[in-house]
Amino acid sequence: MKIAVCIKRVPVMEVKFAITADGSRYEETGLKYDINDFDLWAIEAALQLKEKAGAGSVHVVCLGPNAAQEQIRKAMAMGADSGTLLETDARVYDGLAVARALAAELKDGGYDLVLFGRVAIDSMNQMTGPMVAELLGLPVVTNVFKLDIGGATGRAERVLEGASEVVEFPLPAVLTIDDGLNKERLPSLKGIMAAKKKPLDVKPAALGEQAVVARSMALPPERAAGRIVGEGADAVPELVRLLQTEAKVL
């Protein structure tokens, strides 16, 4: 089983963000980066499939700045066998441009499966995986939280609103992985030391023209302090009134 996992380098969300003075982008100084959470679960899913099959390989592809080698090495420390960095210094907001660059890299790889995280926690677009599938002409199953591969067919459970759906699909295929499938493993010390010796290919990202650009960014408004309207049953009418007239949620 030959699996590719596409991962994204994203800022760690616990850090405080700031917007640059011209409002065009977030400030990079002081940020820390990691692999997108959903992509970690995708890596874990790939590693488990490989382990279960007892053979195969897991290849990681990342589009991002040169520093994203750190994230590829981490994936290797978890157990991925090799990696490719499609290098660009640009902040890319056009999902289709990213998908084209990834598809160009993946199309001749002969992968049985291409995995993505369901969504990147910074841009929240959840479009790249399906777009890559379309560009490669492969079936796509999104929001997978349970996965079983038998021979040339896969069986996946998908998350729906308040329900789940079971689908079957032929290989090769593109899947986007949801949480709930796996908690990702911690890279081991042995894995980190071995990662350094695994092949990591760096080449420029073939992004092409970008139709989407970010015009401006703003932080959400500060939340006002909470208000206690009263205590016990007496406070209920006032609370309901405020929820209707001020918060407008009822």
Added chain:
Amino acid sequence: MPTYRAPLDDIRFVLHDVHGVGKLAELPGFEEATPDVVDAVLAEGAKLCEEVLFPLNQSGDAEGCTYDHGTVRTPAGFIDAYRQYASGGWTGISADPAFGGQGLPEAVRFVFEEMQCSANLSFSMYPGLSHGAYSALMSHGSEELKARYLPKLVSGEWGGTMCLTEAHAGTDLGILTTRAEPTADGSYRITGSKIFISAGEHDLTDNIVHLVLARLPDAPAGTKGISTFVVPKFLPTEDGRPGAPNGVSCGSIEHKMGIKGSATCVLNFDNAIGYMVGEPNKGMRAMFVMMNGARLAVGMQGLGLSEVAYQNALAYAKERLQGRALTGTKNPDGPADPILVHPDVRKGLLRIKAFNEGARALAYWVGMLIDTEHRHPDEAVRQEAADLVALMTPVIKAFFTDLGFECTNIALQTLGGHGYIREYGVEQYVRDARIAQIYEGTNAVQALDLVGRKLPMEGGRLVRRFFSLVKADVDAAADDDVLEALAKPVGEALGRLQKATMVLAEKGFANPDEAGAAATEYLHLMGYTAIGWQWLKMARVAQARRAAGEGDAAFLGAKLKTAQFYMARLMPQTAALLAQIQAGAGTIMAPAPSEF
């Protein structure tokens, strides 16, 4: 519930910016230990500590180890955590790749040690003892013993112990009585009873490799008649599996104030088969390799516990609303101000912070010196590093654990009544920290080692090296106003330390009780001076980075403020310590036993 986050920002600052850990990669055998690898290892080691070891700390304390007919069960979760720890390669982090280790510098293991001690001191004892057994065998074991035992210790499949103490022989190992009878096949039969053996029996590993101090039949009295033996719990088969049980049994485990998840065992050796490590009657040499490493590791326990205690006390002080600031309301929207507004609360927290960060810098410096001592191509550089490690070992063990206990206690006080109850976890840190002042040579013994052995060694060369390093940094600070103000108290402390050294050289030689009476104060004086010196180094780096517009300005600003606090509030201790040393032994030795 308490929380722990490994202080990776501070760790990286100390390793990279202050001490230049990258230069270790230039030492032979450390080519892999480039800064990016060191960072990745520490980041993932931190996660292991935060997510796997820390969640078992409170539950392990509540449950403790249990003893049943010679077997010992570790607290729930320890087995799974140990499996993950060992299979990940962490048991062999700095071990020789020839025996399956990861070959990273000792300095990296030092940092990991600190994080483990913060996360779960009891758990850290098991791999810690194995590492000690590894070190002793590595330096003094025969090739055959190394081949048989080291791969298993490195992989973590087998654990290790050090069996020194007997019921009547604690600090005074010279009077121990465990016997070793030679046999025809070159092995020995070991008989005797050992107490206080950490990790002596447990359920984490398939086999346990005991390193045991014992006497040969014709051995001279005292420490010059002690030999070291490897005594496995199960005798290894030819293909390296645990075979027939050896004559070692666990008689009981101790019920202790702290480190309850660490099994402290009575071990009975009854005609057990053992193999000599090193030469007859020179067993203390092998054991000292283990003990010196263990003393540094115990110092890290003081630091690690102080760190986790600080984090939880700080979180509480920021959240706990109680009373108003003396200078007027600071939190008008709340019913009261956070207690962090109060000078006394701030002072307590800053004492801990100033100790932790300064001690971290000193410890990592020593960690890197150990690697230099082992690997540097230049003999003179190796010797200098060895001198400084020998000098600093008792200081790190005793000063870090004395201050570590004091700091966990300050942290407890910050939480008031909530510090005294179990829920918040801080009282456990106080209890766990207490043992570190006692085991691995009590802190009084460390002080005697410093004053009686390390100071006179090589005509005082060790301490002179230290003095000149401190003086060089004090002198270099004259080029910057901020640094000069920080260097002044360091220079004064150094002057006091030199004066105290003179006092000891003059009076201690004539009357050993004078040295004994001054030893602890002298060790503390050196500890405060050494950490103050590290603060001066950190301040220099912080100033330079600020001037260059590099790094996190808030972090670097806090560094400088903490350095200033250390000089203003901790360094004055050195004056009192010198006064105590100068007061001499007279008032201590004057009362007759009946007058106590």
